Amino acid sequence: MKLSKKGQFVLYNVLASFGISLSISFFMTLISNGFADGFVQTWGQSFILGYIIAVPSSMIVVPVVNRIMNRFISEI
Secondary structure (H helix, E strand, C coil): CCCCHHHHHHHHHHHHHHHHHHHHHHHHHHHHHCCCCCHHHHHHHHHHHHHHHHHHHHHHHHHHHHHHHHHHHHHC
């Protein structure tokens, strides 16, 4: 399957946001609550909220970071 540049951008951000939200929500829940009763439910809620925030945030942040990096790279 061949994706357009825009499709690649969206898929990249969705997948990257998934992995980052999964790991960060796990460790933040673990640090805050430990492996207490209801850990998985609390982690799941934290992950869902984090993922909802991470996807649109990455759609904004990634292009900005790319522009900043391109400025540094072009000056070298």
